[in-house]
Amino acid sequence: MKGIPVTFIAYDGEEAVRKFRESSPRPQVMIMDYRMPIMDGVEAARTILSLEPDTKIIFVSADTGAREEAMKAGAAAFLEKPAGLKEIIDQVEKVMSQKSTIVK
Template identity: 35%
Template sequence: MQIKSVFIVEDDPSLQSLYEKILSYYGYTILGVARNGEEAVKMFVDFQLKPDIIIMDHRLPVKDGIEASKEILIYEKKAKILFASADKTIKDAALSIGITRFIEKPFDISVLIENIKELIDVKI
């Protein structure tokens, strides 16, 4: 089985660390961590090997998660983005731009892992 890679876009250091620990425990490779939307787009464009999935926060400094996702999807229309936000009112807007899946914060770790596994198995 091929090891799957994840790109984390999250400005909260404690959540970054939690994601990294949990995902590493479940056997995923962390391709990178971006702390704002602008950095996320730049890093994504610069990756030679694109991540299997992107975990994207909504409220980010410099450029929010919706705008960063739009730009990433311009570069790679098949990018799989798991969008995480405490603001469920933006779910429809997020999905309408091509974000693959939306989960509401706070969420249980099992929900995160289940969504990642499902998305990695989906062919777009």
């Protein structure tokens, strides 16, 4: 719709980390839920950010109690479900336009 490519879809946190590692180039932005089987979204986000600190992770979750934990783990944004496609795309564009604050 906006020309934003989808690199991969994962069905659990472990698969998300594996596919992230295998991606070339790696995605600049990831959309992730908190509640996922095998590895939750916060643990997956921490692992992904340890591999590529400039990756922007947007959580979309109905578990609003996870907002603080997700943000502490390094999330760029947290959207509450149900989030509409326009809201998600707007947030992707917003985090893509932000400069990294990570010093390498």
